[in-house]
Amino acid sequence: MASRRRHPHRRKTWDTNDSTILIRVGSRRHPQRFNEISVSGPRDAPRFARLVDDQVRAYPRDPLVIAINGYQPWLEEVLATCIEDYWSDISDLDREVQFAGTMQFPERASKRGQNVPWTFISDHMNVPQVYYWSVGMEPPIGEDSSLPSMDHYRFRVGAWECGKSACKFDREVPVVIIFTKPTPVSEHVVTQLMFDYLWRDGDFDQPREDEEGICWLYSRLYWLLTDWQNIISEIVIRLDEAEENSHGRHLTVKLRTRMLHREVDRLYELKEYLHFQTRSFKKLQKLKEDVPKREQKDPLWGDMDDAVEDLEQYDSTLDSLKERFNNLIELEFNITNAVQSDSSSFLTTIATLFLPISYLASLFGMTTITWPIEWYLWAAIPISILSVAFALLFPWTVQQIQRRLYPVESLRIQLQPRNFTMLGDELPANVDVPGGNRDGKVKRKASRPAGMDGTRSRSRVREKFDDD
Numbered sequence: 001m002a003s004r005r006r007h008p009h010r011r012k013t014w015d016t017n018d019s020t021i022l023i024r025v026g027s028r029r030h031p032q033r034f035n036e037i038s039v040s041g042p043r044d045a046p047r048f049a050r051l052v053d054d055q056v057r058a059y060p061r062d063p064l065v066i067a068i069n070g071y072q073p074w075l076e077e078v079l080a081t082c083i084e085d086y087w088s089d090i091s092d093l094d095r096e097v098q099f100a101g102t103m104q105f106p107e108r109a110s111k112r113g114q115n116v117p118w119t120f121i122s123d124h125m126n127v128p129q130v131y132y133w134s135v136g137m138e139p140p141i142g143e144d145s146s147l148p149s150m151d152h153y154r155f156r157v158g159a160w161e162c163g164k165s166a167c168k169f170d171r172e173v174p175v176v177i178i179f180t181k182p183t184p185v186s187e188h189v190v191t192q193l194m195f196d197y198l199w200r201d202g203d204f205d206q207p208r209e210d211e212e213g214i215c216w217l218y219s220r221l222y223w224l225l226t227d228w229q230n231i232i233s234e235i236v237i238r239l240d241e242a243e244e245n246s247h248g249r250h251l252t253v254k255l256r257t258r259m260l261h262r263e264v265d266r267l268y269e270l271k272e273y274l275h276f277q278t279r280s281f282k283k284l285q286k287l288k289e290d291v292p293k294r295e296q297k298d299p300l301w302g303d304m305d306d307a308v309e310d311l312e313q314y315d316s317t318l319d320s321l322k323e324r325f326n327n328l329i330e331l332e333f334n335i336t337n338a339v340q341s342d343s344s345s346f347l348t349t350i351a352t353l354f355l356p357i358s359y360l361a362s363l364f365g366m367t368t369i370t371w372p373i374e375w376y377l378w379a380a381i382p383i384s385i386l387s388v389a390f391a392l393l394f395p396w397t398v399q400q401i402q403r404r405l406y407p408v409e410s411l412r413i414q415l416q417p418r419n420f421t422m423l424g425d426e427l428p429a430n431v432d433v434p435g436g437n438r439d440g441k442v443k444r445k446a447s448r449p450a451g452m453d454g455t456r457s458r459s460r461v462r463e464k465f466d467d468d
Contacts, residue, residue, distance in 0.1 A: 021072060022182075023048060025055050026065035026195050033195035034067070042077040049081040056169045061205060063174040063213075064167055065198060067190045069182040083175055084166045118161040118214040122280065124225035125273050127234050128152035135188040147262060150269050155189070155225050156181065161217050163210035174213055178221075189225065197224050203300065211287040216300050218284060219307060222277065228314040231270065235321050238263060246328055253336055260329045267322045271315065278311040352391045356383045 024034040035055070037047055056064065068075070128148045129139040139148070162175035178194070180186040198204055201220065242260060245251050251259075281304055288301050357380060364376045418429040 019070065019072060021068060021070045021075065023078075024067040024190060024195070025051050026062075026067075026198065027055055027058070028062070028199055029058060032191065033199055034191070039075075039078055042074045045078045045081045048078050052082040052167070053169050056167060056173055060170060060173065063176055063204070065195065066175070066177045067194065068177065068179050069187065069190065071179065079177075082168050083162065083177075084168060118163070118210065119159065120161075120214070120218060120280070121156070121158045122218070122221070122277070123273055124155040124157060124222065125153050125231060125270070125277075126155065126225065126227045127230045130227070130230055131155065131185045135184050137184060147266055150266075153231070153270070154273075155185070157221055157225065159217055159221065161210065161214040163213055174210075176213070176217055193224065203298075206298070209291050209295065211290045212295065212298065212300060215284045215287060215304060218280065219300065219303055222281075222307065223303075226277070228274065228311070232314065232317055232321070235263075235267070235318075239321060239324060242325070242328055246331060253332055257329060257332050260325055260332070264322055264325050264329075267318055267325070271318055274311060274315055274318065278308065278315070281308045281311065349391050353384075353387050356387050 020038050020040045022036060022038050024036045026034050035051055037044070037051055039045075039048060052064065052066075131152070132139045139152075158179035160175075160177040160179070162177065164174050165171045166175040167173040178190075180190055198220065203216065242256070242263065245256055245259075285301070285304055285308070288296055291298075360376065360380055360383060364371060364373075421428045
């Protein structure tokens with residue numbers, strides 16, 4: 001990792017043979033919750049095998065969790081010393097983790113044999129500032145629209161759920177391999193958060209089938225790294241800022257509209273990632289049918305149901321926020337049209353005032369007509385008064401005519417009591433139900449007086465108690 005930082009212009013990591021990869025093997029006994037070694041080639045394979053052997057002997061029932069912060073072609077030889085050879089697609093998997101721009105749904109990495117591993121690549125989503133603040137770094141600088149790049153929202157993780165029979169030292173130990181990028185944020189998540197989060201999980205030690213293992217791993221990484229509530233809170237803050245700019249007219253109309261369009265585009269991008277996570281959870285839920293009946297009561301399945309419900313709620317919330325942004329865009333256009341209409345009305349009023357005077361001046365300016373100049377004054381004064389009166393009275397006259405022809409009261413909706421449910425009723429009066437009266441209300445049984453059924457009411461008991 002250090003070598004990559006010192007030489008940023010090198011070729012991609014899978015083409016080099018001298019890059020160093022850090023491998024962490026989870027351990028509850030270690031103060032950091034994991035043991036770490038750095039490997040730079042196949043010659044380091046025995047060291048890795050000894051570390052895994054020590055971990056399996058110390059905790060024979062714990063799943064073997066291995067975190068790797070990169071990929072090299074020789075990495076398969078290192079892992080093969082203690083993990084069963086399921087490496088048919090490891091190269092493509094890790095190249096996707098490091099460099100690809102698409103996401104993949106959890107799927108089987110190999111078709112050989114029954115005990116095949118499961119692989120998935122997922123983009124976890126959170127506010128970029130949360131990622132960078134957690135490692136003591138400054139967040140990325142925003143663009144001209146103050147929106148960070150979508151890459152900063154993503155936390156790409158590739159996982160390999162090998163399940164049982166993969167560990168050569170103990171076939172009953174499930175194996176989980178997690179791949180991340182060698183970035184500061186990823187390193188902080190792996191070294192400071194992930195292992196401790198898994199150890200504190202009360203269901204970590206529970207034995208599971210391979211189908212349950214992939215669901216458990218996917219859901220735990222989701223709960224750790226993804227927080228759509230943070231993203232929604234960030235969008236709400238930007239929405240409030242956009243509304244303030246729109247109402248206060250702090251920026252130009254073009255700039256405000258451009259920023260709003262970028263916000264809407266960002267919402268569409270975020271919804272694509274949210275839909276991917278929703279589809280992944282729903283497809284993984286179908287694996288419940290493949291596990292024994294006694295294991296279908298595992299709380300894991302309830303956690304996945306909760307995740308799907310939350311994602312659907314987040315999707316609905318993003319839709320409402322997108323609608324509010326679109327309403328602001330429409331408001332900007334409406335305000336612009338209203339301003340233009342006011343300007344046109346002002347110009348019309350000015351034309352109404354000065355056009356008759358200008359026309360009169362053009363008549364007196366003709367060389368073929370020799371009218372006295374006094375006549376212009378006698379004609380201009382009344383025409384100016386008529387123009388001012390017309391400009392003031394014409395809009396009011398039109399408004400009065402419209403009120404008489406189209407009264408507002410006749411256009412209002414008159415609410416009728418029968419359309420609503422009165423206090424104490426279960427249905428509105430216009431609902432026709434069997435056993436209802438003429439008004440449509442359900443007939444209620446007459447209440448019997450207290451004491452008619454041989455029992456005493458509370459008031460009688462209280463009176464007798466007071467007499468005693």
